Amino acid sequence: EVQLVQSGGGLVQPGGSLRLSCxxxxxxSSLYWMYWVRQAPGKGLEWVANIDRDGGDKRYAxxxxxxxxxxxxxxxxxxxxxxxxxxxxxxxxYYCARDGSxxxxxxxxxxxxxxxxxxx
Amino acid sequence: xxxxTQPPSVSAAPGQKVTISCTGSSSxxxxxxVSWYYQLPGTAPKLLIYDNSVRPSGIPDRxxxxxxxxxxxxxxxxxxxxxxxxxxxxxxDSSLNGYVFGTGTKVIVL
Numbered sequence: 001e002v003q004l005v006q007s008g009g010g011l012v013q014p015g016g017s018l019r020l021s022c023x024x025x026x027x028x029s030s031l032y033w034m035y036w037v038r039q040a041p042g043k044g045l046e047w048v049a050n051i052d053r054d055g056g057d058k059r060y061a062x063x064x065x066x067x068x069x070x071x072x073x074x075x076x077x078x079x080x081x082x083x084x085x086x087x088x089x090x091x092x093x094y095y096c097a098r099d100g101s102x103x104x105x106x107x108x109x110x111x112x113x114x115x116x117x118x119x120x
Numbered sequence: 121x122x123x124x125t126q127p128p129s130v131s132a133a134p135g136q137k138v139t140i141s142c143t144g145s146s147s148x149x150x151x152x153x154v155s156w157y158y159q160l161p162g163t164a165p166k167l168l169i170y171d172n173s174v175r176p177s178g179i180p181d182r183x184x185x186x187x188x189x190x191x192x193x194x195x196x197x198x199x200x201x202x203x204x205x206x207x208x209x210x211x212x213d214s215s216l217n218g219y220v221f222g223t224g225t226k227v228i229v230l
């Protein structure tokens with residue numbers, strides 16, 4: 001059974017840092033691109049970052065570029081999102097997701113979500 | 121802000137049909153395949169349709185997708201109360217070099 005289990009959310013002050021983790025099981029993670037997607041309270045979905053199969057290609061939304069870093073550890077079957085210089089507007093539920101590798105990206109499995117609250 | 125436009129809400133009675141549009145541009149919907157997701161309150165989104173019209177295993181054939189030019193469409197037939205949820209389209213944007221989602225549509229079963 002494919003599972004993506006997230007950890008690491010919480011409350012942080014503006015300017016602070018937080019690291020999200022996403023441990024996957026039920027599939028060989030190194031065969032898939034992986035993504036982070038977030039959803040601010042009461043708002044829609046927003047792509048945050050993605051990483052290719054071996055971690056060499058990483059892309060970021062302009063809203064987080066230079067502050068967030070996506071990474072993966074194949075040996076631990078884990079995906080990470082290091083978030084620095086956090087802003088109030090980064091408050092959201094963050095989801096990790098697997099790209100199901102159709103012709104275009106599509107997210108066939110999702111983590112349960114991690115709430116990140118940035119507030120003083 | 122989202123670059124793909126969806127109607128804020130659609131509604132119909134049980135058993136009826138609803139159609140949700142997803143309008144983009146040549147750099148996203150016009151040149152890449154569209155996926156559709158649905159999301160119940162407080163839960164993670166789930167994949168409904170990928171590659172414009174393909175249903176993942178377990179998704180009933182009441183859900184169908186299509187694409188024409190720079191617009192994608194999701195059709196739900198035989199509407200059920202359990203279909204009340206938020207629906208999002210998404211695709212890759214070749215100009216932004218990132219994934220873009222639609223604005224989201226709330227399906228209301230009357």
